[in-house]
Amino acid sequence: MRLHDTPIALVAGALALSPLAAGHSLENPALGGLQRRAGAGSKCGPAGGNAVCDDGLCCSEAGVCGTGGGFCTAPGCLLAFGPACDGNKRPSGADTSNTPRPRFGSVPFGVDVSSCTVPGKLALTFDDGPYIYTSALLDLLKKKNARATFFVTGNNAGKGAINDPNSGYAPILQRMIAEGHQIGSHTWSHENLDSLTPEFRRKQFVYNEIALVGVLGVFPSYFRPPYTVCNADCYAELGALGYKVVNYDVDPKDWEDGGAKSHQIFTSAIDSGRQSEYLVLAHDVQPFTVDGFAEFMIDKAQAAGFEIVPAGECLGEPESQWYRDPKTGAARSARGAGPVEEPEPEPSKKPDTTPTGTGGVKRPVITPTPVPTFKVTELPRNSTSTAEPTKGSSTITTAAAATTTTGTSTGTASSQETGAAGVARPGTFLGLLGLGAALVLA
Structure with missing residues (x-):
C-alpha cells in the first residue's frame, strides 16, 4: 500500500504509536537538533534515520535495537546508537583521562x-x-x-x-x-x-x-x-x-x-x-x-x-x-606494581550520540556450541578510508547462547540464515566457556 493511498488518520495513528513519534527524542546538537529514539525491534543507526536506541538497548550491526549477544557484542554493535553496547560499558576503576603523559624512551610517539x-x-x-x-x-x-x-x-x-x-x-x-x-x-x-x-x-x-x-x-x-x-x-x-x-x-x-x-x-x-x-x-x-x-x-x-x-x-x-604510572604518567615497570582497586565510578552522563559515519565495521555476530574458533582478518595497513572492510572474517565463539547466529566464515561450507539482530550471515560458529556470545570481526 502506498502512502498516498493511506487515510491521513491512519498514518497519524501509526505515528502516535511509533517509538520514533514526536516527543520520544533526544537533544543531539551534533546531528542538528532532536535525535529520534527507538525501542526494541525498531531500526536504529544509519539504517534507521540515525535513531538512537532507548537506554538499556543495543543497536546491532544491521541497525536494529535489542539486547543480547546478537545486538550488543563488540565490535559489531553500533556504539553511537546503542547505549548498552559492550563497547560503551565503562570498566570499574579510576579514570585515567587526565593522567599526565610525559615523553620518555627512544621510540617515537604517535607514529x-x-x-x-x-x-x-x-x-x-x-x-x-x-x-x-x-x-x-x-x-x-x-x-x-x-x-x-x-x-x-x-x-x-x-x-x-x-x-x-x-x-x-x-x-x-x-x-x-x-x-x-x-x-x-x-x-x-x-x-x-x-x-x-x-x-x-x-x-x-x-x-x-x-x-x-x-x-x-x-x-x-x-x-x-x-x-x-x-x-x-x-x-x-x-x-x-x-x-x-x-x-x-x-x-x-x-x-x-x-x-x-x-x-x-x-x-x-x-x-x-x-x-x-x-x-x-x-x-x-x-x-x-x-x-x-x-x-x-x-x-x-x-x-x-x-x-x-x-x-x-x-x-x-x-x-x-x-x-x-596511572597517577603520574611516568615510566614505570609493571613488575611489582600490583592491581589498583578503586570504587565503582559515579553514574555517567547520557552516552554520546555522535554518529560514527558508516556505523562501524560490518562484523556478523555469534552463536553457541562446544568448540571455539576465532578468525581475524587484518585490513590494509594505515588505511584512511572509512569504507567497511570486506576481506575475510574473524570469529570468536562461546557457549551459552540460546540461538545460533551465523557469520562469514573462511573455507567452511554452511547454510545461510538470519540472526536475531537482523543480519543474514553464512556459516555456523562454535562456542565455549559460557561467556555468552561469539563474534565475527570483519
Whole structure:
C-alpha cells in the first residue's frame, strides 16, 4: 500500500504509536537538533534515520535495537546508537583521562613503528586476547625460553571485561608480566578507529587503560590499532596520549584460511636473510596458532639465531619504559606494581550520540556450541578510508547462547540464515566457556 493511498488518520495513528513519534527524542546538537529514539525491534543507526536506541538497548550491526549477544557484542554493535553496547560499558576503576603523559624512551610517539632496531632480535606479537588459548601459549613460550608481546583488548567478542573477576583473565595478564612478556593496548572493544568520532576513539584508549590498571597497577605506553587502521587524526590522538604505535613487518596471516600460507610466509621471511631483526604479527585467539604454528615460528627463528623478545626490547627500550604510572604518567615497570582497586565510578552522563559515519565495521555476530574458533582478518595497513572492510572474517565463539547466529566464515561450507539482530550471515560458529556470545570481526 502506498502512502498516498493511506487515510491521513491512519498514518497519524501509526505515528502516535511509533517509538520514533514526536516527543520520544533526544537533544543531539551534533546531528542538528532532536535525535529520534527507538525501542526494541525498531531500526536504529544509519539504517534507521540515525535513531538512537532507548537506554538499556543495543543497536546491532544491521541497525536494529535489542539486547543480547546478537545486538550488543563488540565490535559489531553500533556504539553511537546503542547505549548498552559492550563497547560503551565503562570498566570499574579510576579514570585515567587526565593522567599526565610525559615523553620518555627512544621510540617515537604517535607514529607507525613497523620494524625492530636491535639486530638479532625477533619480536613475536599476539593480538586480540586474552582468550581461552592464551594460557597454553604462555606454557609454550616458557618451555621454549621465548618472551612475547600481547596487544590485548578489554571487552570484545562477548568474552567479558578483562578486569571482571568473573571473566578469569586477570590471572593470565598477571602471569604475562611475571614471566617477562610485554602487554600493549589493542583498544577496549576492537573497533575500526577510523569509523569513530574523536570522543569514541578516546574512550577506546582510556577504557582499556582503566581496566589494565585494575589488573596490573599500570597501563601500557605501547599500542596497536585494530586491523592496523589509524588515520592521521587517530595517530595524532595517540601521540597526545603518549602511545608508541607498534605494527609489524611480517604478517604470516594465521587468521586466513586456517593458516594455509602461514608456514610459507614465515619461512620465506626468515630464510631470505633480508633483515637481521623482525616484528611478527600473530593472534593468540587462533587455535591454529597456539596448536602448532607458534612453536614452528619459535623453532624456526631460534634455529636461525634469533633471540625472541618483546617488542619493546627489540626496539631498544627497557621494560621500565613499557608502561605508565596511572597517577603520574611516568615510566614505570609493571613488575611489582600490583592491581589498583578503586570504587565503582559515579553514574555517567547520557552516552554520546555522535554518529560514527558508516556505523562501524560490518562484523556478523555469534552463536553457541562446544568448540571455539576465532578468525581475524587484518585490513590494509594505515588505511584512511572509512569504507567497511570486506576481506575475510574473524570469529570468536562461546557457549551459552540460546540461538545460533551465523557469520562469514573462511573455507567452511554452511547454510545461510538470519540472526536475531537482523543480519543474514553464512556459516555456523562454535562456542565455549559460557561467556555468552561469539563474534565475527570483519
